[in-house]
Amino acid sequence: MGVGTLPRREGARIEGATGSASAVAGRHSRTPFQKEEIFAAFLAGPALLVLVVTTTFPLVYLIWNSFQNINLAMPFMNGFAGLDNYTQMIADGNFWHSLELTAIYAISSVLLQVVIGLGLALLVMQIPRGQGVFRIVAILPIVLAPVVVGLFWRTLMLAPNFGIVDFAVKALGFGAVNWLGAPAPALISVIMIHTWQWTPFAFLVFLASLASLPPDVYEAARIDRAGPVQRFIHITLPLIRPALVIVVIMRSMIALSAFAAIFAATRGGPGTATEILNLYAYRTSFVELNFGYGSALAVALLVITLAVSGVLFALRTARVSQ
Amino acid sequence: MTAINPHKAARLRRNVLLYVAAALLLLIWVVPILWAVIVSLKSESEVLAYPPQLIFQPTMANYRDAVSGGFSILPSFFTSFILSTATTILTVLLAVPAAYAFARLSLPGKRALGFYTLVTQMIPPVGLVIPYFLILNKIGWLDTYQGLVTVFLTFSLPFAIWLMVSYMEDIPKEMEEAAFLDKASRLQTLWHVILPQVRGGIAVTVIFVFLNAWNEFLFSVQLSGNHVRPVTVAMYNFVSVEQTLWAKLAAAALIAMLPMIVIGIAAQKQIVKGLTVGAVKGGGRR
Numbered sequence: 194m195g196v197g198t199l200p201r202r203e204g205a206r207i208e209g210a211t212g213s214a215s216a217v218a219g220r221h222s223r224t225p226f227q228k229e230e231i232f233a234a235f236l237a238g239p240a241l242l243v244l245v246v247t248t249t250f251p252l253v254y255l256i257w258n259s260f261q262n263i264n265l266a267m268p269f270m271n272g273f274a275g276l277d278n279y280t281q282m283i284a285d286g287n288f289w290h291s292l293e294l295t296a297i298y299a300i301s302s303v304l305l306q307v308v309i310g311l312g313l314a315l316l317v318m319q320i321p322r323g324q325g326v327f328r329i330v331a332i333l334p335i336v337l338a339p340v341v342v343g344l345f346w347r348t349l350m351l352a353p354n355f356g357i358v359d360f361a362v363k364a365l366g367f368g369a370v371n372w373l374g375a376p377a378p379a380l381i382s383v384i385m386i387h388t389w390q391w392t393p394f395a396f397l398v399f400l401a402s403l404a405s406l407p408p409d410v411y412e413a414a415r416i417d418r419a420g421p422v423q424r425f426i427h428i429t430l431p432l433i434r435p436a437l438v439i440v441v442i443m444r445s446m447i448a449l450s451a452f453a454a455i456f457a458a459t460r461g462g463p464g465t466a467t468e469i470l471n472l473y474a475y476r477t478s479f480v481e482l483n484f485g486y487g488s489a490l491a492v493a494l495l496v497i498t499l500a501v502s503g504v505l506f507a508l509r510t511a512r513v514s515q
Numbered sequence: 516m517t518a519i520n521p522h523k524a525a526r527l528r529r530n531v532l533l534y535v536a537a538a539l540l541l542l543i544w545v546v547p548i549l550w551a552v553i554v555s556l557k558s559e560s561e562v563l564a565y566p567p568q569l570i571f572q573p574t575m576a577n578y579r580d581a582v583s584g585g586f587s588i589l590p591s592f593f594t595s596f597i598l599s600t601a602t603t604i605l606t607v608l609l610a611v612p613a614a615y616a617f618a619r620l621s622l623p624g625k626r627a628l629g630f631y632t633l634v635t636q637m638i639p640p641v642g643l644v645i646p647y648f649l650i651l652n653k654i655g656w657l658d659t660y661q662g663l664v665t666v667f668l669t670f671s672l673p674f675a676i677w678l679m680v681s682y683m684e685d686i687p688k689e690m691e692e693a694a695f696l697d698k699a700s701r702l703q704t705l706w707h708v709i710l711p712q713v714r715g716g717i718a719v720t721v722i723f724v725f726l727n728a729w730n731e732f733l734f735s736v737q738l739s740g741n742h743v744r745p746v747t748v749a750m751y752n753f754v755s756v757e758q759t760l761w762a763k764l765a766a767a768a769l770i771a772m773l774p775m776i777v778i779g780i781a782a783q784k785q786i787v788k789g790l791t792v793g794a795v796k797g798g799g800r801r
Contacts, residue, residue, distance in 0.1 A: 229620055229621055229701070230620075230621055230622060230623055232616075232620065232701050232702075233616040233620035233621060233622035234616075234623070236612035236613060236616040236620070236705075237612070237613040237616035237617065237622055237628070239609055239612070239613070240609040240610055240612070240613035240672060240676060241613065241628060241631075241632075243609055243668060243672060244631075244632065244635055244673065247665055247666070247668050247669045247672070248635040248638060248643070248669050248673075249635070251643050251646040251647055251650060251669075252638060252642065252643070252646070254646040254649070254650065255642055255643070255645055255646040258645070258646065258649070263649075313537070313540055316533060316536060316537055316540075317537055319533050320530070320533055320534065320537060321530065323534075326541070327537065329780055329783050330541050330544050330545060331544065332779040332780065332783050332787075333544060333545070333548055333776065333779065335779070335786070335790075336726060336730075336775040336776060336778065336779035336786075337548075337730070337772055337775065337776075338729070338730035338731075338732065338746075338747050338750075338771075338772065339730065339732065340730075340747045340750060340751055341730075341750055341768050341771070341772055342547075344750060344751070344754055344768060345547050345550075345551055345765075345768070346547065347754075348754065348761050348764060348765075349547065349550050349551055349554055349761070349765065350547055350550070354565055355562065355563055355564070355565055355567055357546070357550055357567055360565075360566055360567055364566075389543070389544070389547070393544060394790060397787050397790050397791060398790060398791045401787060401791040402791070446637055449639060450639035450640055450641065452640065452641065452732070452733045453732035453733060453747070456732070456733075457732075457751060457754075471639055471640075471641040474641050474642075474645070475641055475644070478645050478648070479737060484645060484648075484649065487645055488645050488646070491639070491641050491642040491645055492642070494639050494641065494642060495638060495639055498637055498638075498639050499634070499637060502637055
């Protein structure tokens with residue numbers, strides 16, 4: 194949400210603390226060891242207990258449900274289903290279609306956010322004065338609820354006849370486009386909406402990252418007569434790579450679980466043209482009331498999300514340790 | 516990275532081009548919000564006029580309807596306020612001590628527990644809303660405050676722990692050691708030495724947790740009802756039931772988002788810090 198569906202879950206530092214465990218242990222070795230551990234367990238215990246109860250328990254229940262028939266529309270069929278939901282999924286064209294849409298949606302929106310965000314950050318870095326204005330304006334999309342963003346775009350921007358995007362396109366001499374009513378434009382629209390809301394995040398991270406780079410490196414490069422493109426490829430890019438990787442990881446997680454803006458703008462439609470995997474899992478569960486199959490779809494999304502983040506993290510550590 | 520072009524005119528021309536390009540991009544972020552403001556000041560018939568009109572007699576009628584009468588979003592506004600505040604208080608009370616233990620104390624199995632916290636943060640919300648619907652339905656917690664706050668903890672708590680860990684790690688260890696030499700207990704050290712140091716971090720955490728709870732939609736739309744209906748859900752119902760009342764929707768949406776916009780602009784520096792705390796520091800910490 195939130196920051197929507199998050200900005201839901203924005204800004205957390207994803208890595209790090211675990212690595213310093215041994216250092217911290219050594220640091221306090223003069224104090225009675227066990228006493229500190231008991232105190233630490235006392236401090237961390239409540240939060241961990243709440244996490245287990247609120248996240249792990251429902252997740253185990255989700256996985257359990259994915260092996261059940263739970264259909265509120267056909268309760269007489271309920272019972273253990275074994276792998277039925279998963280075999281159904283493999284044969285389900287809608288599942289593969291939603292998976293394909295998820296990939297298109299996530300990859301293109303993350304790519305656009307990184308490219309536009311970095312380009313804009315580089316541009317704004319060149320501006321001698323007024324960078325603060327950009328920081329403030331960039332906050333605006335981030336703090337709006339994604340559902341409100343989806344509604345704004347659906348009603349005010351993309352609506353036929355009086356949406357201003359529609360008006361602008363017609364005024365420029367192009368034909369009327371049914372932005373949310375035809376499959377391909379609808380998919381482009383929801384990617385545009387996501388990119389609109391979250392590019393500021395990438396922009397702000399890159400701006401802060403660029404501002405923290407040591408100026409003397411650039412001085413040296415100028416003395417060596419390196420051009421702007423060379424400076425970007427050989428100095429800027431390697432130096433901001435940690436920020437780049439973090440942005441890609443965080444934005445991928447959010448894009449994979451995007452819901453509210455698409456739901457508000459298209460509800461997955463027209464037909465299933467914008468129904469990415471989690472909207473499909475949602476529809477299966479809460480519209481068709483087939484909670485067993487919906488759970489299996491959600492498990493698939495969970496496995497994919499964890500696999501993608503695992504691969505991205507592995508890439509990060511591999512590069513860092515080089 | 517400022518220009519080293521010795522020719523003033525060329526530099527000026529370059530700056531003007533930079534400003535124009537940047538201003539255009541800036542406009543893209545502002546226009547939808549600005550347009551919502553304009554639409555909210557129109558009558559419903561003016562909204563439907565084509566081509567869209569920029570000159571019209573502004574009216575506050577939509578705002579009056581949004582706060583009173585049958586279209587009022589005020590009840591939802593208060594619901595969201597209660598939900599977000601309760602979530603924020605609980606999250607901070609749980610996350611700050613946990614973050615201190617993770618960042619600065621020896622805790623058995625800390626690596627595994629840190630990884631566990633990280634993974635819980637990556638669970639797609641749709642993976643939780645399905646079991647939660649069934650569980651809350653069983654225990655009678657659908658459409659209740661305690662139900663939604665419990666669900667909101669699933670995304671606020673892991674996030675807050677990780678954010679606070681990164682602030683806790685920044686405190687110089689000498690500060691704690693000085694307190695220990697003065698024979699302060701661990702609890703006293705945490706209270707008198709550590710907490711004052713991470714006040715800024717707690718402020719960032721409060722802002723983000725409140726913001727995320729206020730803007731949440733997927734859990735809210737499915738696990739709430741007529742009794743506990745947050746603003747994001749009230750917004751959505753508004754447009755799907757009353758398709759044509761777009762000026763009223765714009766006014767209601769702007770009122771619902773006003774606290775977030777105010778927080779966003781007022782706490783702009785803290786928000787940028789919160790967004791970038793991991794990403795930027797990731798570079799120096801290898």
